[in-house]
Amino acid sequence: MTTTALAYAAPAAAADLVPTTIERRAVGAHDVLIDIKYAGICHSDIHTVRGEWGPQSYPLVPGHEIAGIVTEVGPEVTRHAVGDRVGVGCMVNSCGRCTNCTAGDEQYCLDGMVGTYGVTDRDGTITQGGYSSHIVVTEDFVLGIPEGIELDVAAPLLCAGITTFSPLHRWGAGPGKKVAVVGLGGLGHMAVKIAHAMGAEVTVLSQSLRKQEDGLRLGADHYHATSDEETFTDLAGSFDLIINTVSAPIDVSAHLGLLTVGGTMVNVGAPAEPLPVNAGALIGGRRSFAGSMIGGIAETQQMLDFCAEHGIGAEIEVISADQVNEAYDRVLASDVRYRFVIDTATLS
């Protein structure tokens, strides 16, 4: 039997999101039905529904930071049980057989991972995301939310948490390492908390000093404004690792100058526009400019366990579903502190 879910959907690229209903598929042998409690708002939701990353199929229900409770499982399900606290992030399926899937990098599936919304699923239907009351997901793409993290502050970990944890972990953030985080929004504030918990010395590079007090409270050791040109001379050659979370194009070459010799700047921000780089900014210090997309499923579970162990959740502002459009405007104005989370009980 299918489930009729309440949802909020974008009817077109240039339109406000509106209430609607969608059908969730019947629970298959390996599926889990989740009663969604909270859904985070990621800037990627906005890039996508507004068509900035290319044309979409509408109506489109965004949302890939999902936290809820399992209410039904298929007969073959072994990893989750009714009543479990669970999460779903940016992907809901992959081929499971290619070299990347078998290495735990399902996000780089050679056959194309199935995004949580707006892409064609293996059954030919278009996936619909977490701004909704229910979702059906194959059990391997459902994460366990550890005791000790409330569901509302856990939801943003499923994208903002893993997207920053993965490169911080891969590029060795830890004691003795200097890490800079560019942009203090949803991803940026998670990067600060996680890098601090990993033991790194953390610097925030924000457009202004407006959020300095928050940044220091979240775990940053230093805070500088990128609008101040002296930041780029004072901090030249300082950082082992820079995580760029900015949703718009920035001057990459200027930021590369802040790296040590051999340092790496990892781009997780995903503006649609190109990011030009001066070769000299790379070769002058044997520097690397890298990218990273979310993280694998096992790594996402590792991140959730790490966050539980260190008492890390997102800083959130819980909103009702009818405040989604206003929240989008505030995200676009860099006026988010630091993640909007929809209470799905307010869907109607």
Ligand code: NAP
């Ligand atoms: P967000 O909450 O809007 O944060 C972005 C921050 O960037 C803002 O808070 C602001 O911080 C800074 N910023 C915004 N516009 C800027 C501009 N014109 N110049 C300089 N700084 C600016 O967004 P988010 O949800 O964290 O997402 C950030 C980006 O990561 C988006 O492009 C999103 O699509 C992408 N993303 C990528 C992945 C991945 O797998 N790689 C996953 C999730 C999201 P300050 O006010 O501190 O300057």
Ligand code: ZN
């Ligand atoms: Zn996201």
